[in-house]
Amino acid sequence: MAGIIGYGAYIPRNRIRVEEIAKVWGADAPSFKKGLMLEEKSVPSPDQDTITMAVEGSKRALKRAGIDAREIGAVYIGSESHPYAVKPSGTVLAEAIGATPAVHTADLEFACKAGTEGMFIALNLVRSGAVKYALAVGADTSQGAPGDALEYSAAAGAAAFLFGAERLVAEVLETYSYTTDMPDFWRREYMYYPRHGGRFTGDEAYFAHVTGSARAIMAKAGLKPADFRYVVFHQPNGKFPFRAGEMLGFSKPQIEPGWLVSKLGNTYSGSSPLGLTATLDIAKAGDLILLVSYGSGAGSDSFVIRVTERIDEVRDLAPRTRTLLDTNKVYLEYGAYAKYRRKIRKAE
């Protein structure tokens, strides 16, 4: 038996509204709000990046788990915005939480699913007995080219999960990964912003992989949508998770607790993991949760998770995700946002 022993979320306090971005580009804000169900998104401060957010989320996961960081045998951090092209994020994170030196770390990248990728590896290292505890983090300060549709959703946030074999908060009953070669979204080396295939990223990419992965894990586990109390899908915009849910036979009440995107934006590697933290925040012992990520390129990792009684003991040891999302916000104008996101070129 292996599963989650602690979890933690981090969301920067800065926000920018869809209207503010649309105003600058002469774009139609209502079409983004209605069509993509986006209202505002989180923005990292100038001194924040994937690593700092991963550290914040991991500290909260440690608080909930109540373990000694020196017992963590593996640290994985999934992101498509690692601050360095060469030099790991994982070493900084492991050092910052006090897990060094007896620890294995790796940086992962798989568009928006690098977070669940880390979760898959961490879980299975614990399952195999190779390590006692393993930490997996999905974190991103997502990139969206100025004026591109992605700029309305590309956001920042992190979710961290500690895996162990005892004192579980949530047991992982089953996993499944669905992977194909799919050129729907990419960024080559030296490109500042990613490119995407427009509508191609929908049916052929997101929906094919998400529904493929969800159907396969349910078949593998012998479960149907009605067996789950909650489902969390990757959330590139507000609409996609609901449509995926509809295609699979999930209801809105099953999706809504983990559906953060309209106020958060798409935190890429942090997206479905943050949805899971928000869902764990309100879940009860015995609840089944289906987590389905999506990463362009493309793949989808699914997890069947059963919440244990320990959830009531740990959930308020760190801030709840909805609290991070809904309170203490600072709204930015586009100028400050452009500065924070380093969209302005300054003197060398």
Next chain:
Amino acid sequence: MRDVAIIGVGMTKWGELWRKSLRTIFTESALLALEDAGVDHFDSLFVGCMSSGLFVGQEHLASLLADSLGRTPVPAARVESACASGGLALRQGVIEVASGASDIVLVGGVEKMTDVTGCEATFALGTAADQEYEGYHGLTFPGLYAMMAVAHMHRYGTTREQLAMVAVKNHDNGSRNPLAQFPFKVTVDGVLNSVLVADPLRILDCSPITDGAAAVVLCPSEMARKMKKPVVRITGTGQATDTIALSSRRDLTWLESTHLAAQKALAMAGRKIRDIDLFEVHDCFTIAEIMVTEALGLVEKGRGGQAVEEGLTARGGRFPVNPSGGLKAKGHPVGATGVAQAVEVVKQLRGEAGERQVKGAKRGLTQNMGGTGGSSVVHVLEAD
């Protein structure tokens, strides 16, 4: 000149066909047309395609497609006249059969447009405008047609709502066409509240970017009658050019090339416009259909907007225009459009158009246009 007939038509579902390549979508439609015609060979091939080079990086298209049909060494030629490439390919095929150079001719049109980004597609389509006089100054097709719309509204009092009614009518027709890219209905309010593209044109005033192909098989009418197939004769073909730069036109609200091409085609057929039962025309933007109905002579100059409002061009009206759904709802894979118009008219004249059948249709007209009217091709088709 020999009398020419269409004995086979083929078209598959249009849309964003990401799982199929250009050669696949072309071959599927071509094989359907050959099967429909019941022939086991053809003597030459004409392919209408505007910009396979920019859209999929492939030129030398005629040989490629002859090969993918397994028919090398037949003579094959690609025909290009921007968005009128398909119509012009059909015209070349008609002339080929009429002249006696070939007996059985396959005419196809194809465009694979969704393998590039929206910006790249807009650029490729923009090459149909005058690069030096228009393109370099930043004009795109929505911008050009928006200027034509503003001029028409200013001079004739055409209303924003009347433009929307063209889209409403064509989507209503398209909702009955299972091969259409967008087989759903829209409302006037829906059009008026859709995203603004180039004032006054909104997204639902614009034809889409589409992957698609269409094909027809031609032969002499005499040979066709012996084959005991339903015969649709091409009794008239006409083509005309105009300045491709809009700024060089005498009148921004008048499509002279369409007017002249129609006159030639109708004269060749020995028909008046009032003799025609249905029309497949080039509604790349809603304003285009309004201006085309005027240039064809269906209504007086300036009355095109009123005509759609009064239902004259509706499926059950006096002059049904775009029963297929038009470019607006059926889709607009530019090189395929002109051939697909002929496919639709043949289906209508054979009585095979299903829920969108124009009752008792005996004669149809196709009008295919390049750019803002720099080229136009018109054909008159008649049931035998």
